Each structure stands twice: as structure tokens, then as C-alpha cells.
Amino acid sequence: MTKTNAGRFFEDYAVGDVITHAVPRTISGGERALYHALYPARGALYSSDEFARACGLPGAPLDDLVTFHTVFGKTVPDVSLNAVANLGYAEGRWLRPVYAGDTLVSQSEVIGVKQNSNGKSGVVWVRTTGRNQRGEEVLSYVRWVMVRKRGEGAAPETVIPDLAGAVAARDLVVPEGLTFANYDFTLAGEPHRLGDYTVGEVIDHVDGVTVEEAEHMLATRLWQNTAKVHFDATNRADGKRLIYGGHVISLARALSFNGLANAQMIVALNGGAHANPCFAGDTVRAWSEVLDLAETDAPGVGAIRLRLVATKGPAGVLRGEDGKYHADVLLDLDYWALMPV
Amino acid sequence: MTKTNAGRFFEDYAVGDVITHAVPRTISGGERALYHALYPARGALYSSDEFARACGLPGAPLDDLVTFHTVFGKTVPDVSLNAVANLGYAEGRWLRPVYAGDTLVSQSEVIGVKQNSNGKSGVVWVRTTGRNQRGEEVLSYVRWVMVRKRGEGAAPETVIPDLAGAVAARDLVVPEGLTFANYDFTLAGEPHRLGDYTVGEVIDHVDGVTVEEAEHMLATRLWQNTAKVHFDATNRADGKRLIYGGHVISLARALSFNGLANAQMIVALNGGAHANPCFAGDTVRAWSEVLDLAETDAPGVGAIRLRLVATKGPAGVLRGEDGKYHADVLLDLDYWALMPV
Amino acid sequence: MTKTNAGRFFEDYAVGDVITHAVPRTISGGERALYHALYPARGALYSSDEFARACGLPGAPLDDLVTFHTVFGKTVPDVSLNAVANLGYAEGRWLRPVYAGDTLVSQSEVIGVKQNSNGKSGVVWVRTTGRNQRGEEVLSYVRWVMVRKRGEGAAPETVIPDLAGAVAARDLVVPEGLTFANYDFTLAGEPHRLGDYTVGEVIDHVDGVTVEEAEHMLATRLWQNTAKVHFDATNRADGKRLIYGGHVISLARALSFNGLANAQMIVALNGGAHANPCFAGDTVRAWSEVLDLAETDAPGVGAIRLRLVATKGPAGVLRGEDGKYHADVLLDLDYWALMPV
Structure with a gap:
């Protein structure tokens, strides 16, 4: 009867499940400054409000990878805590820039499962969507991970999503x-x-x-x-x-x-x-x-x-x-x- | 005739003294971002303006420990520069959330002194209060530290504050x-x-x-x-x-x-x-x-x-x-x- | 036919050249917070909006060295990528405080060149100016560096700027x-x-x-x-x-x-x-x-x-x-x- 999160196992994913990930996050100029301290980032559009305005945006957005990491990070407790390997990404699309003051949430839909032949693990495909405080999609991508099985139950029906190259x-x-x-x-x-x-x-x-x-x-x-x-x-x-x-x-x-x-x-x-x-x-x-x-x-x-x-x-x-x-x-x-x- | 701060010694504290600590500090979204980088903090109320608003607050406050550390940090040059040990805390109360844009100041009142039997150090109790730019109290707590004596003067009258468990x-x-x-x-x-x-x-x-x-x-x-x-x-x-x-x-x-x-x-x-x-x-x-x-x-x-x-x-x-x-x-x-x- | 920046060599500087440095930068409260995390900075004027207002400013400016580092950093790809040594500074003047929200750009004018007697390097003097988004000068300083020669061409005419002590x-x-x-x-x-x-x-x-x-x-x-x-x-x-x-x-x-x-x-x-x-x-x-x-x-x-x-x-x-x-x-x-x- 533990209250801590043990993470999901392969059996806990069924195609069609939708997982709303915890801890919405408001991004500020602080995250932008930290991104510049952590990485040698120099893209002018992300560094300068003036440059971004000259390109028709209201100001400098957060680096697109800030969006990716924030949306991705929220999925970890639900998707990859018991992951053996992060196998791949596909169909990632950035749909709207993220600006200081925006609040991001993440949601994932299980779109594929395939038990491994060893019966001890399986591959799970999820399509993750990040949204801002207005519910607008900012990012959508598919990733698939290998996850351990908890027990020895029967394999679910294999569903392998059809993903664009x-x-x-x-x-x-x-x-x-x-x-x-x-x-x-x-x-x-x-x-x-x-x-x-x-x-x-x-x-x-x-x-x-x-x-x-x-x-x-x-x-x-x-x-x-x-x-x-x-x-x-x-x-x-x-x-x-x-x-x-x-x-x-x-x-x-x-x-x-x-x-x-x-x-x-x-x-x-x-x-x-x-x-x-x-x-x-x-x-x-x-x-x-x-x-x-x-x-x-x-x-x-x-x-x-x-x-x-x-x-x-x-x-x-x-x-x-x-x-x-x-x-x-x-x-x-x-x-x-x-x-x- | 040094201009640097040598810190206070046990003799420099008298019950009733009020010390206004230096360097007021304005907190911004930068401190919030750094708190998330430094600690694996995931409390939704502190992570998301939207979540905080749904809980009746005007936005996400700074983590309560940001308030504590900021108020505490200001007391160090006056209270614990010559401290041998940080002995305890009591009666700490957070009285008002701190938001980005707030400026914090700290003040401490000496509420107890007790010289040690070795005559070389003593215990000092202070009640520290943090206030925002409107003079509103945001935090109040008691801490006591063991401080070295500078000289060999007589012991002051012992005053031990009556603190709630x-x-x-x-x-x-x-x-x-x-x-x-x-x-x-x-x-x-x-x-x-x-x-x-x-x-x-x-x-x-x-x-x-x-x-x-x-x-x-x-x-x-x-x-x-x-x-x-x-x-x-x-x-x-x-x-x-x-x-x-x-x-x-x-x-x-x-x-x-x-x-x-x-x-x-x-x-x-x-x-x-x-x-x-x-x-x-x-x-x-x-x-x-x-x-x-x-x-x-x-x-x-x-x-x-x-x-x-x-x-x-x-x-x-x-x-x-x-x-x-x-x-x-x-x-x-x-x-x-x-x-x- | 590389697309990466190989930096300038001694031959690439001529007195009178004006170099506009890349990547304008918007500074926010995030940079201020990071400055406090990176250095034990406690100047009240830079720490507190309230203190700064009591001194007649609209709020706490960024530390003057944030201005210096930001303006300086932009010059590195154009001035010191092939520098053997950073030889000196002179005539540095801060002309206007920088506040959160300001965007800085840097420009340098070559004001002196002197080939070394070994024929393999030379000294270049530049006067660098930082400006904000309104084109106002925020900082101006001279620095000189020793830079490698690319080839074996003739030495340019020596020009040594007359700099104030x-x-x-x-x-x-x-x-x-x-x-x-x-x-x-x-x-x-x-x-x-x-x-x-x-x-x-x-x-x-x-x-x-x-x-x-x-x-x-x-x-x-x-x-x-x-x-x-x-x-x-x-x-x-x-x-x-x-x-x-x-x-x-x-x-x-x-x-x-x-x-x-x-x-x-x-x-x-x-x-x-x-x-x-x-x-x-x-x-x-x-x-x-x-x-x-x-x-x-x-x-x-x-x-x-x-x-x-x-x-x-x-x-x-x-x-x-x-x-x-x-x-x-x-x-x-x-x-x-x-x-x-």
C-alpha cells in the first residue's frame, strides 16, 4: 500500500488509453536564461525579442527544445519510469511557439503495444501532445519505449502504429x-x-x-x-x-x-x-x-x-x-x- | 580599522536588540526557474500559474522554501558568521505567499542569550521576520545558534525564551x-x-x-x-x-x-x-x-x-x-x- | 568552402573597419537571478527594485558586469577566436543602465593594428560599443588582443591609438x-x-x-x-x-x-x-x-x-x-x- 509512484509496467498500457500527465508548468524568462546558461545556444530568434519581432512574432519564443523537454519531462513518471530503452521518435510537429508566461500540460495516447518474444517486456507506442493554457496544441510527437512486464500474463494483441518515415x-x-x-x-x-x-x-x-x-x-x-x-x-x-x-x-x-x-x-x-x-x-x-x-x-x-x-x-x-x-x-x-x- | 564585516560575537547580542539585515532582494521568475533546476521540485501549486489560480491564488507563488532561504540568508552576516553550530528552529510560520516581483527584507530580534559553562561561547536565540515591499510579514521563525565569545567578559543574565514545541x-x-x-x-x-x-x-x-x-x-x-x-x-x-x-x-x-x-x-x-x-x-x-x-x-x-x-x-x-x-x-x-x- | 566561422586573422582587420556583431540578446529577470547564483553578488542597488527606486532609478538595473559580459561575448567570434592573448582594456565607460527587457547589440571599430616583429601575429585594437533596443549606447570600451596571421603578407601600416591612462x-x-x-x-x-x-x-x-x-x-x-x-x-x-x-x-x-x-x-x-x-x-x-x-x-x-x-x-x-x-x-x-x- 505504498503512496509513491512505482510507474507503469507493460500490462498497464492498452491501445486507446489516454493519460493526462501531472504537474502543469509555467515557463518564464528564467527558463530562457537557464537555457542559455546550459547550452551554447545562439539562435537570434530565441535570443532577442527585437529580432523575433522583425520576423513577425510578438517576441522571442522559448527555444523549441524547451517545449520538447517540458512536454517530454511530464510523461516520464507515466511512460518511462520502468523503461528499459527509449527506442525512437516519429511524427513530431511543433504547432505553435511557446512564450514566457505560457503554461504547458502534456497528454499521451497509447497507440501501439507489442510484447517481446521473451515475455518479460514489451514495446509501447504513445502519441504525446503538449498544450498551452488556452488548450492550443504546441507540440505533438510519437515515441516508443521498451517497458518491463510486471507479471507473466498473456500478451495483448499486437498493434503497431503506421508511422511516417x-x-x-x-x-x-x-x-x-x-x-x-x-x-x-x-x-x-x-x-x-x-x-x-x-x-x-x-x-x-x-x-x-x-x-x-x-x-x-x-x-x-x-x-x-x-x-x-x-x-x-x-x-x-x-x-x-x-x-x-x-x-x-x-x-x-x-x-x-x-x-x-x-x-x-x-x-x-x-x-x-x-x-x-x-x-x-x-x-x-x-x-x-x-x-x-x-x-x-x-x-x-x-x-x-x-x-x-x-x-x-x-x-x-x-x-x-x-x-x-x-x-x-x-x-x-x-x-x-x-x-x- | 578594517572595513570588512568580522561578524558578531556572543557579547554583541543583548536581549531586546533588533537587527535590520542588509540587502533587500527582489525575487523574479528567474529565481523560480532556478529553484526547479536546483531541486526536483514538482508541487503543482508552485509550478503552474493556472493551477494556482484554480486554487484561488493570483498566480503561482515562489516555493515557500525560497522565502525561507532568502529571509534566512540575510541573517547570516549578522547572526551566524561566527556561529559554531546552528542548534534549532521553532515557531516558524509562513504568513503570506511571495510572488515574482516581491522584494524581501529581514529583521531579527534577540530573544535569548545563555553563556556556556566553558566561558568561551554562548547560545543566542533570535526571532527573524521577513517582510515584503508593503511591510507585510511573510515569514517569522526562531532559531538559535552557538556563537563564539570575543573576549573573557562576564556572562550576561541568562534568558531562555519559552518556545512552543x-x-x-x-x-x-x-x-x-x-x-x-x-x-x-x-x-x-x-x-x-x-x-x-x-x-x-x-x-x-x-x-x-x-x-x-x-x-x-x-x-x-x-x-x-x-x-x-x-x-x-x-x-x-x-x-x-x-x-x-x-x-x-x-x-x-x-x-x-x-x-x-x-x-x-x-x-x-x-x-x-x-x-x-x-x-x-x-x-x-x-x-x-x-x-x-x-x-x-x-x-x-x-x-x-x-x-x-x-x-x-x-x-x-x-x-x-x-x-x-x-x-x-x-x-x-x-x-x-x-x-x- | 566551409560554412563554419573560422574567425578573423590579423590580415582581416583594417583601421576604420566597423564590425556589427551577431546575435542580439534580450536580458530578463532570469539573467539577474543567474548572476546571483553564479557570483556572491550583494550590491543592494542590483538586488532590490525598492532600493534602486529610493536611489532615483526606475528599478534595479542588471549588474554592470552583465552588460559588460553580454556586450563582450558578442565580440568573441569576430575579435578573439584566433586571439593568442587578451592584452588590455582602456577607456571603458558605462553610459546607461540596462534593465530587464532590454535587448543588447554590439559593434566594434578597429582603431589600431601593429604587426609583431616575428611576422606571425599582430596586435589589434577595437573600440566596442553596446547599444540597447532604442539604439542608446550602454557601454563603450577599448580592448586589444594579439591575433595570429593567416599568411605571410606584408605588414600593414602601424596605427597605435592614443588611449587615456x-x-x-x-x-x-x-x-x-x-x-x-x-x-x-x-x-x-x-x-x-x-x-x-x-x-x-x-x-x-x-x-x-x-x-x-x-x-x-x-x-x-x-x-x-x-x-x-x-x-x-x-x-x-x-x-x-x-x-x-x-x-x-x-x-x-x-x-x-x-x-x-x-x-x-x-x-x-x-x-x-x-x-x-x-x-x-x-x-x-x-x-x-x-x-x-x-x-x-x-x-x-x-x-x-x-x-x-x-x-x-x-x-x-x-x-x-x-x-x-x-x-x-x-x-x-x-x-x-x-x-x-
Whole structure:
């Protein structure tokens, strides 16, 4: 008769279940400042109210990954407390910017279950939606995790959702009012526009950041992500704490400013894999590959589809001869960003 | 003729003295964000303006421990710079929530002195009051510390204040307008209401957080607490810095969300002991014991009196056979919180 | 054909060039809170809106060093990415306080170049100006750095700017409306006014702070300073990261509260040298020497010129018998601050 949350097990998920996640969160300028302290983020649209207004927004939104981490963090106690592995992401779409003063809540619908052949665990797919205080959707994405079974009951009927390999360019949501018609490339930091990038191009973002325990714990707490592996050094013999995968996403995205300063807003998450665990002491570097280029209906606004790789090793290396991720690779992320044409 | 503050010694305190502490402090959303980064705090009332409004408040207040740390921090240069030990707390009452934009000041009255038999130190009792920019009291508490004597002068007349063993339930101040009549247990994170708890019940909060030097120093500076033992590694042979006791209070309180998510507002501090020092590398866990349950006049609002124990060891262990605190125990705190009935 | 910023080399600077630096930055209460978490800052004017209003300002400005770090950070990708050394500062003047909500941009004019006799590097002087969203100047200063040459081209004509040894007292800009006529010395923390200080007086600020890697990286990122030596542990065999010199400036200035609590606003930077590098694990202490005292036209407002020294060693020690900075000395800064007369 414990009052603490033991988390859900595989048996606790049924397709069609809707879970309202706890602890709504109001975001302020404090979270924006902390994001700048935690990551080397320099995107002008997120750094400057003036720059954002010149792009047709009411002010600088919070970084799109603040939205992602906040919405994601709320799902952890209900979705991944007993997760063995975070397997993938799909169909992520940012639907509306988040501004200081907004309050975010998260809800997930179970859209797939598949028991593993060992009978001890299974895969659960959820579609998570973040909403603001007006009930407007700000983010929607699918993720799937492997979760332990509590007991030895029969397997549920397998349901594997039909997920898009990538969000189609025509389904990208450009924030209302956004225009890059008068985009200031000098203030943004680089001259490169959409037309300067070519599909297949690889960009080495050059810089590296060595991660400290204090930093990733500050970040992970900030998103109210409570997974104990990130905080409790007694979980491992070496005393290290597993770094929240989202911390690596934000680090890599921030590092990618150097070469992709004008890839301003993240509008879709097509897929992603946390290829290897990241620990304090690792020096994280990043490289990107241009996967696609597209137009949008907004003035001057194009879209660039990018593979973003976080690595402890050299740029351009992704997989070994065996087809598996190289041991240096931490993250392989596929996303769409908006960029001036 | 030094211009720096050497702190007060035992001789410098006389019963009836009133000390106005320096450096008023305006609190903003930045402090709220930092509190979430420093501690795994998830109380919905402090996380969400919307949730707080649904409970009758104008918005989310700052965590009650932000108020405590800010008011306390200001007293350090005047009360505990030469303190040998922080001996206890009593009669702590939160009298009004603190919101972003409020400016806090602290004042202390000396209410007791007792020289030790060795003639080299003495105990000083102060009642400290925190006020906002309108002069309204936000917090009042008594603490007593052992302070070194400067010289060998005669002992002052002993005055030991008559302190309540606990704040009576009828003396708890419920914030104006607070109602839990429409309390959303789903968004708050747990279904347990006051009636689900029984006196004597022990709750193991399960999670643990390993503390880093950078984290506790960031926190302690944030409260403008200047005690050098927290910052200067050259004070100890092992280079460790003694962690501010209030950091452990906030860590334990935040961890107690898991099992006490609805113990929303701290309204009284009945007593407390920093049983053993805490250092970086320690993994802090928490457990609670229900000490009392009470009603209030506010709609749907009850009060729960809790013992909150921070420990490096297992839940439920407090003292050894010798009656002394177990070496693992860091904190033994006795407080009242408001909870939906 | 890389898209990343390789930084400028000595050949890329010509006297008269004007560089608009990228990434404007909006400052909020979050940056103020973080400043208090990162440094033991206790200046009442920066801590309390109420105190600042009593001094004639509309509210508490951001610490003057937040302005400095933000304006400086923007120059790094254009000025010091390939710098061998940061040689000096001169003619720094704070021209207007910065408040939460302000957006800062930086611009630099090249005012001097001198190739070194080895033909492999040269010294570049720039005058950097920070402006707010209304185009008003908030800060102007000169710094000079030694920068590598890319190739072996001919040396440009040497231009060495004529720089003042110190900003004259009559050129100090007192913020509009500032008055210390009703200054509250109790709330400010110390009784010492301008008349209590004498030229030549040395003040040992007593306290020390041991620095952690996580702290200086959080700070340096917050100012969007991207110099890789501060973040990438693989740059040095010992895995240490060189601490941004500005972090040491802020630490020392904050420590100087103890003895200089009423040296409220920094209005000029006369000069400064980062005497030795600072690394995590160092315990930073500070001492000051009074260099000059002056009046201003504002009610009750005087000015004090101070040498601020950050050191790992004892107060008062600056140079060895060889005239070089003692190995313990980290910083030797010469600045003007406003103080009640």
C-alpha cells in the first residue's frame, strides 16, 4: 500500500488509453536564461525579442527544445519510469511557439503495444501532445519505449502504429505571422540561406563541450524529468549518472549554430536514436547532413531537413562496417527547421 | 580599522536588540526557474500559474522554501558568521505567499542569550521576520545558534525564551483566498488526500539525488548566504565544502513529492535539526512520518504535520541505540503543510 | 568552402573597419537571478527594485558586469577566436543602465593594428560599443588582443591609438536621476561612505570562493561567449578548461562587497590585466586599493577609483621583485564606481 509512484509496467498500457500527465508548468524568462546558461545556444530568434519581432512574432519564443523537454519531462513518471530503452521518435510537429508566461500540460495516447518474444517486456507506442493554457496544441510527437512486464500474463494483441518515415514538408506548421522577408543575416550570425545548402552536404560544427554532472542534472531537473538514472550515483558502480538524452539533443542543436545559424525554428522531428549513452566527462561535438530542402507559404521562409549527429568522435562518422552506430556516436536526429530562402 | 564585516560575537547580542539585515532582494521568475533546476521540485501549486489560480491564488507563488532561504540568508552576516553550530528552529510560520516581483527584507530580534559553562561561547536565540515591499510579514521563525565569545567578559543574565514545541493547528495561516474545493488531483500528480494519511504512517520517498559542489554553491549564493564554509575549499583538509543545511531541506522536501504530492504549502516549521553534515558526493534520500492531521477554515484545505528526514541511508532509520541521530541522517525537520481534505 | 566561422586573422582587420556583431540578446529577470547564483553578488542597488527606486532609478538595473559580459561575448567570434592573448582594456565607460527587457547589440571599430616583429601575429585594437533596443549606447570600451596571421603578407601600416591612462572623473556618466541623498546604509550593508576611504588604502575582502568547472561554463555560455578554450577539455592535457577572464572579474567584484558594499555602480573601466590563468579548483580571493576619490554633480553621489585584484594568495601582494605579476595573481583591474559621499 505504498503512496509513491512505482510507474507503469507493460500490462498497464492498452491501445486507446489516454493519460493526462501531472504537474502543469509555467515557463518564464528564467527558463530562457537557464537555457542559455546550459547550452551554447545562439539562435537570434530565441535570443532577442527585437529580432523575433522583425520576423513577425510578438517576441522571442522559448527555444523549441524547451517545449520538447517540458512536454517530454511530464510523461516520464507515466511512460518511462520502468523503461528499459527509449527506442525512437516519429511524427513530431511543433504547432505553435511557446512564450514566457505560457503554461504547458502534456497528454499521451497509447497507440501501439507489442510484447517481446521473451515475455518479460514489451514495446509501447504513445502519441504525446503538449498544450498551452488556452488548450492550443504546441507540440505533438510519437515515441516508443521498451517497458518491463510486471507479471507473466498473456500478451495483448499486437498493434503497431503506421508511422511516417518523415513529416512531409507540406505538413510543417509555420508559426502564424512568421516572415523572413526582412531577415537580418548580419545579426543572425551567418550569410547562408536555404539556397546555399545542398542535399547531401555535411557540416562539421567544429566546437566541442565537455559535460559536467552538475550541468546535466540542473537541466534535467529543470524539465521536471524525474528518471532516477539521471540523478542517483549509487545506480552504477562507477558513480556516473546516465545523461538525459534530451540534454545531448540540446547540446548538439546549440553547437550546430556554427554552420547552421539560420536554421532558426525546429518544426518537425522525423526520427531519432540515442545511439550510445552519454556521461559526464564526455566532450560532445556535432555534425549535420542536409537531407532535404523545401518551400513554405510564408514570406521568405523555407525549410531544411537535417540529420543532426552528436558524437565524441570526428564529423561524418556514423556507423561501423557492421551497420551499427559507431561507439562515439551519441545521437542521430532527423528534423526539419525553418530557414530564410 | 578594517572595513570588512568580522561578524558578531556572543557579547554583541543583548536581549531586546533588533537587527535590520542588509540587502533587500527582489525575487523574479528567474529565481523560480532556478529553484526547479536546483531541486526536483514538482508541487503543482508552485509550478503552474493556472493551477494556482484554480486554487484561488493570483498566480503561482515562489516555493515557500525560497522565502525561507532568502529571509534566512540575510541573517547570516549578522547572526551566524561566527556561529559554531546552528542548534534549532521553532515557531516558524509562513504568513503570506511571495510572488515574482516581491522584494524581501529581514529583521531579527534577540530573544535569548545563555553563556556556556566553558566561558568561551554562548547560545543566542533570535526571532527573524521577513517582510515584503508593503511591510507585510511573510515569514517569522526562531532559531538559535552557538556563537563564539570575543573576549573573557562576564556572562550576561541568562534568558531562555519559552518556545512552543509545535505551532498549534489553530495558529496556522492559510493564504487569503486559498481553496482546494476544485483541486485537480490528476494534474497535481497523486490521488492521496488528507484522509488517506494516518498518524504514524511512514512514507519512503524512494528517489535519491547525488549532490555536486557546483549545485549547492549556486543555490547558497542565490539566497545571498555568505557563510564561507560553503564556498572555500581551503577551509578543510579534504577540500570539501560544508553544504548549507537549507540545501538539504529543499532537496528532501522536493524528493517528498513522491508520496506527498498534495502536501502543497508549507505553513509552519515546528522544529528541525541538521543531524549530520552533508558533503558533495552524498546521495540524499528522504522519508516522512505523519505526525498530525488537522482541519482549517478554508474550503477543502486541511493540514498535515510531517517529520521530514533526509538521509544517506534507508527510510525509517532515525536514531541509534544511544539515542543519537544515526550517522546517515542529515536532517530531521518537523513542519505543517496544507493538503486537500 | 566551409560554412563554419573560422574567425578573423590579423590580415582581416583594417583601421576604420566597423564590425556589427551577431546575435542580439534580450536580458530578463532570469539573467539577474543567474548572476546571483553564479557570483556572491550583494550590491543592494542590483538586488532590490525598492532600493534602486529610493536611489532615483526606475528599478534595479542588471549588474554592470552583465552588460559588460553580454556586450563582450558578442565580440568573441569576430575579435578573439584566433586571439593568442587578451592584452588590455582602456577607456571603458558605462553610459546607461540596462534593465530587464532590454535587448543588447554590439559593434566594434578597429582603431589600431601593429604587426609583431616575428611576422606571425599582430596586435589589434577595437573600440566596442553596446547599444540597447532604442539604439542608446550602454557601454563603450577599448580592448586589444594579439591575433595570429593567416599568411605571410606584408605588414600593414602601424596605427597605435592614443588611449587615456584612466577615464577622467569629469567624464564619468552618472545615470539619469540617480541620487544617494536618502541612501540607506543599513540596507546597503555597510556604513562606509566616500569620505571614509583614503587614497592608498588597501582592503582585504577576506572571503574566498573555490571555482568549479560547471559554474564557469554556465556563466560563460550565459554571455554567449563561444571561445572553445572555456568548454572543451580535450584542448589541454590535464583536461582543464581555461576560465573566461570575465568570470574572475565578476567573482572578485562580488567578493569586494565585504568592505566596499557602497561602491555601487561601475561607471568606468580604466584598465585591466588577466595576470595569470584561472582554473577550476582555484580558490579566488580579492583585495582592493583605493586609487582616487572624486565628486559628481548628482545628489550625494561621489566616485571612487579602485584597483581590484583577484588572487589565489594573500591580500596586498601584486608583483614580484622582477616587476612581474606574482603567480597567485589572476586579475588586476582599475575601475571607477559610484559611492555615497
